[in-house]
Each structure stands twice: as C-alpha cells, then as structure tokens.
Amino acid sequence: MDAVRKRHYTEITPMQTTLVFDDQPNVRAFAVYLREQCQERQISLHQLAIRCGLNEIYFYQALNKNKDNPPPWVLRRVSQHLDIPYVEILLAAGYIEEEDIRQWTAHVHTPGAAPVHPPSAHS
Numbered sequence: 622m623d624a625v626r627k628r629h630y631t632e633i634t635p636m637q638t639t640l641v642f643d644d645q646p647n648v649r650a651f652a653v654y655l656r657e658q659c660q661e662r663q664i665s666l667h668q669l670a671i672r673c674g675l676n677e678i679y680f681y682q683a684l685n686k687n688k689d690n691p692p693p694w695v696l697r698r699v700s701q702h703l704d705i706p707y708v709e710i711l712l713a714a715g716y717i718e719e720e721d722i723r724q725w726t727a728h729v730h731t732p733g734a735a736p737v738h739p740p741s742a743h744s
Contacts, residue, residue: 650713658705666684669702693716696711
C-alpha cells in the first residue's frame with residue numbers, strides 16, 4: 622500500500638506561505654539554509670537568481686512551490702555565486718549524504734580501486 626502523502630502549509634516569512642510535504646522535510650530546510658546564506662552575503666534570492674542566470678520565477682518556484690529541491694545544475698551555479706563548495710550545497714539539499722562522501726573517499730584511497738574520473742565541466 623502506498624503511503625499517503627500528508628501536506629501542510631508552513632510559514633517561512635510573515636508574508637509567504639509554502640506547501641511542505643511531510644515526506645520531504647529537507648525541501649523546507651534547504652530553502653531556509655539558502656536564505657540564510659544569502660542574508661550572510663547581503664543579497665536577496667532575486668539577486669542570486671539573476672547572478673546565476675536563472676529565471677527569477679523559476680528559481681522562486683523551485684524554492685517555494687516545488688516538492689523537490691532545485692536540481693544539481695542549478696545548485697552548481699548557486700554554489701559558484703555564493704562561494705560555497707558544491708558538495709556542501711548538495712549535502713544541504715539532500716542529494717548526497719556524508720556517508721556517500723565517506724564511501725567515495727574510502728574507494729578513492731583503496732589500492733587497486735577503479736579510477737574515478739572527475740565530472741565534466743558540463744554536469
């Protein structure tokens with residue numbers, strides 16, 4: 622039997638309400654994380670979208686209306702413009718976990734392990 626998706630509205634700012642799915646708690650947490658990162662750098666999410674070359678409406682919806690976090694290609698641009706390591710952004714968005722990094726590190730340092738090729742500049 623499929624689990625029923627519970628949803629509720631959570632206030633992020635006094636003027637903004639966002640739909641949050643109980644099985645996607647990381648979506649709201651990431652939106653809060655990204656807002657904090659922008660506040661520390663004294664830029665708005667709107668300014669960040671423009672700097673990243675993203676449509677502001679798309680970026681707003683990716684953070685506030687979607688049930689998933691923005692895709693990795695968007696996060697790569699965000700990481701570059703906020704000067705945050707890409708892996709940290711991926712961790713915050715829930716695309717990877719610290720265990721993934723530990724496994725990868727162990728694999729890379731294992732004698733005789735298959736070589737790991739760095740991702741292309743287009744990913």
